[in-house]
Amino acid sequence: MVEILSVTLKNFKAHSDRCFAFQPGTNAISGENGAGKTSILEAIAWVLFDHRGEYKVEDFIRNGESTAQATVSFISSRDQRTYDVQRSSRSGYTIYDPQLNEKLNLSRKGDEILPWLRENLGVAPGTDLSELFSSTIGVPQGTFTADFQLTPEKRKAIFDKVLKVEEYQKTFKDFINLEKYSKAQTDSLARDIAHCEEQLQEWDALVQLHTNLQQELELGKAELTLWQEKLEKLKVEQDRIGAQAAELQHLTNRVTQATSQVQSQEKELQRLATELEQAREAVEICTERRSAYQAVLQAEEMLKALEKQRDQQQQLEQQKQNLVQQSTDRTTQLATLNHQIERCNQAQTQFDRLQPQLAAQVELEKQLQHVQQQLQNLNSWRQTLTRDEKRLAQLQQRSQALKQELEQLQALETIDAQIAELEVQQQRYQQQLSRIAAAAQFDHDLRQILAQAQKRGTLHDQEIKTTATNLKALQAAAGIADQAITPIITALEHGFQLQAHLVADIQGILDDLSEQIVAERLEQAIQQTQIQLNGLRQQQARYLTLAAKQQEQTQIFAEIMEVKAVMQQAKTHLASEPEWQSQLTDLKQQLHALDDPGARSRFLQKEIEQQPALTQQKRQLQLAMSETQTQLQEFEQQLVEFADLPARITAQQEQRDLHRPDYNRYLEHQKAANRFKPLNEQFATAKEQLLSQQQQLAQLLTQQQTLAATLDPQEVAALQAAYQEANRETITRQAQLPEKLKRLEALEVQVAKLKTVQEKRDRTQTALKQQQKVDRFIKFARKAYKQAGPRITELYVQSIAREADKLFRELLNRPNVALEWTRDYEILVREGANERRFINLSGGEQMCAALAVRLALLKILADINIAFFDEPTTNMDRPRRIQLAEAISNIRSFRQLFVISHDDTFEQVTENVIFVTRETPS
DSSP states (O other), X not given: OOEEEEEEEEEETTEEXXXXXXXXXXXXXXXXXXXXXXXXXXXXXXXXXXXOTTOOGGGGBOTTOSOOEEEEEEEOXXXXXXXXXXXXXXXXXXXXXXXXXXXXXXXXXXXXXXXXXXXXXXXXXXXXXXXXXXXXXSOOTTOTTGGGGSOHHHHHHHHHHHTTHHHHHHHHHHHHHHHHHHHHHXXXXXXXXXXXXXXXXXXXXHHHHHXXXXXXXXXXXXXXXXXXXXXXXXXXXXXXXXXXXHHHHXXXXXXXXXXXXXXXXXXXXXXXXXXXXXXXXXXXXXXXXXXXXXXXXXXXXXXXXXXXXXXXXHHHHXXXXXXXXXXXXXXXXXXXXXXXXXXXXXXXXXXXXXXXXXXXXXXXXXXXHHHHHHHHHHHHHHHHHHHHHHHHHHHXXXXXXXXXXXXXXXXXXXXXXXXXXXXXXXXXXXXXXXXXXXXXXXXXXXXXXXXXXXXHHHHHHHHHHHHHHHHHHHHHHHTOOHHHHHHHHHHHHHHHHHHHHHHHHHHHXXXXXXXXXXXXXXXXXXXXXXXXHHHHHHHHHHHTTHHHHHHHHHHHHHHHHHHHHHHHHHHHHHTTHXXXXXXXXXXXHHHHHHTOHHHHHHHHHHHHHTHHHHHHHHHHHHHHHHHHHHHHHHHHHHHHTTTTHHHHHHHHHHHHHHTHHHHHHHHHHHHHHHTHHHHHHHHHHHHHXXXXXXXXXXXXXXXXXXXXXXXXXXXXXXXXHHHHHHHHHHHHHHHHHHHHHHHHHHHHHHHHHHHHHHHHHHHHHHHHXXXXXXXXXXXXXXXXXXXXXXXXXXXXXXXXXXXXXXXXHHHHTOTTEEEEEOTTSOEEEEETTEEXXXXXXXXXXXXXXXXXHHHHHIIIIIOOOEEEEESTTTTOOXXXXXXXXXXXXXXXXXXXXXXXXXSSTGGGTOSEEEEEOOOOOO
């Protein structure tokens, strides 16, 4: 059984951070308008039933915030455990299990969250939770009885959807497509079977052809095996002779190769002898010119050393020139520094002269700052005075308006008595209106009785006259005295008069009833009374603001006095403004006459402050110039060592040029001379290799002659002929086999295909029988859905009507009433022998009857034992509100009921009261 324990709201509409706890039974949610009572119901609907009505998700977010969040704690109908369902406008659903202290692994709303909620709320799978809430669990404010007052056609559209009647019709219509599809499947299977039978007509001939070809192939394989065995024997013999011939051919090839190698080696030996002679001649030439070659190398080494000394000389010359230039630049800088130091001395003299004027300027500026501060303060007072003058005018205007409002509100002291009087009058009109149906029925019955009485009266009158005539005739004929006949005639006439009086009385009652059953006049009177009540209640609401208005008037009086005091203080300060303005003008003139000695002193001070740095730079520059002179003297001494360098370079160049021709001749033959030793070694090695190759060639010629003597050419030719014949026969039969194998494989493919077709036909025949069963079942199911819809709906209506009848008696606490909910969804109420339709019920009875049916719908369709009522007493007078509150408190079949009301009606019938107060904006 589901039970909602609490709801926690964070930045949800009017609620910043609130938690509301609930109890079993009736939970009355009460508070002033705009406090957020309905928001509690909307949060529960949004979280548990995915229902948000006409709202957008953004409408749930509190003003100034970025996201809204609601958490509902409830007891599951499935396992009776507690769960916390949290929903955020930004991050969606999160479900917690507090007992395990963990979050459930559910994230997708459509196929995870909503099915879980249906299961744990006790709702059938597939139910639209939002539609269930809006139509049954939490009917919107002001629409509770509206559906039952509609025409039968409109009621049918609403409650057919609730009872899911249209689902049966939709299923019945949807089944036609399934029936057509199944019929198409059956026809397709029949066509497949016919196609298979057509393909299987060649089956027998193809199997016979496959058998004959298989036999031919076996005979060909046997002949091929015999020829292959003969060929194998011949191949062994041929391989033996072939090996000897191959060996002979190998020896022949080796002899040819060895002969070629001997010839190549002889040529190589001749080449080496020629190159060796050339190298010997080069060695003799290099030996004769070696001294000239070494003299040139020594001269070049000396020239390289002298070039390095010349580079050093040039570097010293360059460094010397740099020092000379540096000495000139420093002389110029020294002259500039002397000039700057002289200017600093002159600035110090001028600065000393300005000191008396600087002191006077400082004093005048202090006085000027003080005067300006005072004037700035006076400007602030002026702004304050202007602002307070506007504020005073506004306060005086508001005070006058409040005075008029208070006079009007004090004139409303008797408003409560007027409202009570009108409510009593309205209730009397309502009671009269509720009796109109009974009066109308009574009027109808009386008119029938009157018509019958008048008819019987006419007949009675005729009978009396006939009887009187007959009696008088009898009296005359029998001679009866008048004393015996007259009383009888008088009695008869007296009875007729009584009947006439009765008819007149009935007519009088009908005349009275004609005034009582004019419903339009009563409804107009009720409407007029309601308009007067609405106007008086608005005036009553205004009257309730009297205390607040009086307090506001007191506050305004106090504020007016405070503003006037501040304005007087501002005017006092502003009176001294001309004197301060005069002082300001005088001080500015004095400062202008001084011509700003402070600025001039600051400029001179900057020049004076540079003198120590300039003096230090002068000393450093003089020291640097002394060091530069010393370095110049050192460079002069170093350059003396390089005085004879050009003469030494010239001498070495002449020595190198003298031996250059022999040096070049040496270089031309140096490479060839260097090859003499390796060529001499190569020549000796090549000579030894030639001797070895000649010996190996002689041995190969001897082996060749010996092997050639062992081979018979005629035997080799006969063997070759026999081998070729066997090979030819083998090839011929091998060539025939692939064609036959190819034909056999083609036939096997065709046989396999036909066998597959045969198997497919058998499977298709089985599937056709099964599909024919499915066809019959679909037709039966479609017919069943067509017939089951009205029957199941009828059972639903009967079950709901029984449950509603029981709830209706609980609500009214009257055991002698009965409620019927008909097949066209009309509510009928019986009390004794009387039966009344829904439109003939009083407002309170209509509410109770509608409440009973909706709760029965909820109990039968959803098995949920909770319900929500948002302002169910709207537009009801106090007696009817109390009556409905007591009726709801009498319900015992539901675990929890939530009633939202702005008055204290439900607070009197339940202990579970939640007071919701308006939050003050932060």
